[in-house]
């Protein structure tokens with residue numbers, strides 16, 4: 001079985017990613033570590049437990065991580081994910097935070113990776129604060145990882161949060177910088193442009209959500225607000241450049257569990273801009289090898305869409 005740690009800021013697409021992982025019998029989730037991001041940390045914790053409850057998997061350990069970026073000012077994505085991070089459709093019977101593990105997410109990450117050295121695949125679908133602190137705590141952590149999958153960054157200076165910055169990187173640029181600099185394990189990246197270019201047709205989403213299962217009902221409810229937003233003319237024109245539905249975090253997770261999902265990728269060294277009037281948080285892609293970095297990231301280019309659709313379909317069964 002593949003051993004995963006998923007670092008989330010649950011969020012609608014984080015929820016989808018968690019559900020895709022839970023549906024795969026060949027995956028063992030060692031823990032879910034939570035970070036600030038789409039919504040304040042308290043909501044992230046609650047949302048993660050809600051997802052696990054719908055999937056009947058409250059046995060999976062959930063950990064409380066960083067509530068703030070390292071240096072940047074906190075920001076959330078309530079316009080898209082809802083104020084509560086899951087489309088503002090509250091569940092009065094949501095599980096309580098007493099179900100959380102006592103250990104902090106960063107300490108848990110360090111310990112789980114140490115105890116399963118060489119085996120853990122870390123999937124990061126949130127701002128990279130927890131991962132940055134973890135490598136400060138244990139500089140040898142990246143060497144002990146099997147691989148790292150990140151949803152974040154951009155390759156062509158197309159942003160979704162600032163002019164040229166993607167949310168997870170813009171929400172904590174210093175953390176993203178540290179992670180791209182220090183994690184020397186195989187690092188796979190699902191960037192913003194990649195998810196836009198490989199988006200799912202809206203017609204698929206309609207069929208996908210029309211299933212009459214508890215999980216499909218849940219997904220339909222929590223994604224309603226973000227789908228309306230993503231389908232709006234402005235968003236299609238300006239943000240996703242006219243593509244379909246890009247459930248960003250699912251790409252990183254799905255690629256981590258199925259090695260054949262990505263059909264084209266490119267190895268390039270990357271860094272993060274930390275200053276700049278317009279460019280703070282933008283990922284810098286060193287196509288001409290000016291940075292002289294030994295470690296290159298594996299940037300996803302093309303996905304097998306049929307496989308991805310199948311994984312999403314299985315997730316709601």
Ligand code: BDR
Pocket residue numbers: 011012013014038077125126151160166167168192248249
């Ligand atoms: C990323 O930011 C968040 O809003 C999503 O959950 C995803 O991780 C996309 O830029």
Ligand code: CA
Pocket residue numbers: 008009010011013014037038125126249
């Ligand atoms: Ca996310």
